[in-house]
Amino acid sequence: MTGTRRHPDPEGASAKQGAEAAVARAAGPAAPAPPAAAEAGPAAMAAVAGEAAESAGPRAAPAAPRATGPTAERGAGGPADEADGRAPARAAGQPEGFRSGFVALIGRPNVGKSTLLNQLIGRKIAIMSDKPQTTRTRILGVLNRPGAQLIFVDTPGIHKPQHLLGEHMVRVARRTLQEVEVVCWLVEAPDREPGPGDRYIAEQLVEVKTPKILVVNKIDQVAPGEVPAIAQRFAQLGQFAAVHPVSALHGVGVPELVEELEGRLPQGPRFFPEDMITDQPEAQIMAELIREQILHRTREEVPHAVAVLIEKVERRPNGVVYVPATIYVEREGQKRILIGEQGRMLKEIGRLARLEIEALLGSKIYLDLWVKVKPDWRNKQGALSNFGFRA
Numbered sequence: 260m261t262g263t264r265r266h267p268d269p270e271g272a273s274a275k276q277g278a279e280a281a282v283a284r285a286a287g288p289a290a291p292a293p294p295a296a297a298e299a300g301p302a303a304m305a306a307v308a309g310e311a312a313e314s315a316g317p318r319a320a321p322a323a324p325r326a327t328g329p330t331a332e333r334g335a336g337g338p339a340d341e342a343d344g345r346a347p348a349r350a351a352g353q354p355e356g357f358r359s360g361f362v363a364l365i366g367r368p369n370v371g372k373s374t375l376l377n378q379l380i381g382r383k384i385a386i387m388s389d390k391p392q393t394t395r396t397r398i399l400g401v402l403n404r405p406g407a408q409l410i411f412v413d414t415p416g417i418h419k420p421q422h423l424l425g426e427h428m429v430r431v432a433r434r435t436l437q438e439v440e441v442v443c444w445l446v447e448a449p450d451r452e453p454g455p456g457d458r459y460i461a462e463q464l465v466e467v468k469t470p471k472i473l474v475v476n477k478i479d480q481v482a483p484g485e486v487p488a489i490a491q492r493f494a495q496l497g498q499f500a501a502v503h504p505v506s507a508l509h510g511v512g513v514p515e516l517v518e519e520l521e522g523r524l525p526q527g528p529r530f531f532p533e534d535m536i537t538d539q540p541e542a543q544i545m546a547e548l549i550r551e552q553i554l555h556r557t558r559e560e561v562p563h564a565v566a567v568l569i570e571k572v573e574r575r576p577n578g579v580v581y582v583p584a585t586i587y588v589e590r591e592g593q594k595r596i597l598i599g600e601q602g603r604m605l606k607e608i609g610r611l612a613r614l615e616i617e618a619l620l621g622s623k624i625y626l627d628l629w630v631k632v633k634p635d636w637r638n639k640q641g642a643l644s645n646f647g648f649r650a
């Protein structure tokens with residue numbers, strides 16, 4: 260297998276460090292073209308950009324401004340200039356008064372953070388499922404508006420950790436709160452009142468000095484007349500700059516939320532190129548799309564015991580992109596469930612994931628799925644690193 264065993268690290272550096280690097284690239288000389296997908300393992304893959312790059316397939320994706328951390332150079336127009344006391348230089352074509360900044364989406368597992376992120380961006384960049392703790396790492400989504408760039412950070416749900424992976428998830432979510440311009444706290448209207456998980460988050464939020472917006476999601480599941488009282492019960496738990504009832508699934512209330520958030524961002528540079536919608540590498544999104552199909556089809560402990568690794572992405576002369584991927588589980592029994600009778604379950608997971616990946620890349624895909632057992636991987640630091648989770 261030629262694919263590397265490490266995914267690019269979407270969180271090895273802070274979101275802001277990554278964005279600073281992005282500004283450096285945007286302002287500096289033209290970024291080098293990404294290595295051809297045929298030769299490149301996942302670590303070298305570029306992130307998924309907007310329409311143009313995507314429809315042209317992985318080779319055409321621009322080099323991604325990834326969270327490259329301390330080695331990245333800063334260029335003119337980046338936050339380094341602000342630190343020097345100079346006004347940030349505006350990139351060509353950037354209007355006067357342009358606003359930009361980071362918005363964290365936080366909340367209990369399963370409240371709809373990923374659904375809201377996809378709705379805000381207008382594209383599917385985060386997987387969604389009805390199983391709690393679906394999101395395992397921080398995901399950046401970029402919304403470009405005529406006068407602003409909003410960078411959303413979808414965090415793993417904050418919950419009481421029960422294993423090493425859980426601890427990692429909560430740490431990532433907490434760290435994110437320190438770095439952003441606005442925090443959106445999502446709660447679920449069907450809960451009707453705050454539960455212990457919500458109160459736990461509210462306590463964490465007390466220390467957060469950045470403006471907080473309370474977003475009451477899933478209002479499609481309650482009678483409209485109930486919404487104000489429900490919102491009030493959650494709003495009592497803290498100091499909120501605004502309260503927005505939404506249905507992330509149906510897009511209700513989302514444009515109003517975007518207006519609110521844009522108005523709260525400071526003036527600043529465009530951190531990411533205009534055609535970029537996420538900093539997630541393609542290979543990582545592919546792995547997540549496979550995991551999403553598994554989440555939809557399995558129950559109890561299986562969904563949480565699964566990790567997916569894209570071994571390589573190889574464009575073949577006939578135009579088909581060959582993607583071998585390994586699904587790791589913790590026990591033989593879980594492997595049997597995933598493979599299913601006469602391989603039927605794995606075949607179906609592969610078929611549906613392939614359709615999603617083809618839509619993502621705009622190319623024909625040959626998805627080669629394998630299932631392997633790695634006992635207790637969620638409690639092994641080495642395995643977590645291999646799967647791209649960093650402390």
Ligand SMILES: Nc1nc2c(ncn2[C@@H]2O[C@H](COP(=O)(O)OP(=O)(O)OP(=O)(O)O)[C@@H](O)[C@H]2O)c(=O)[nH]1
Binds near residue numbers: 366371375
């Ligand atoms: N009816 C309804 N369902 C929603 C809405 N928003 C999200 N959901 C559903 O809620 C479930 C959880 O949504 P996710 O977006 O995966 O939740 P999350 O907060 O990202 O979950 P974690 O990744 O576990 O933290 C999915 O089944 C969604 O379809 C909404 O506005 N209305």
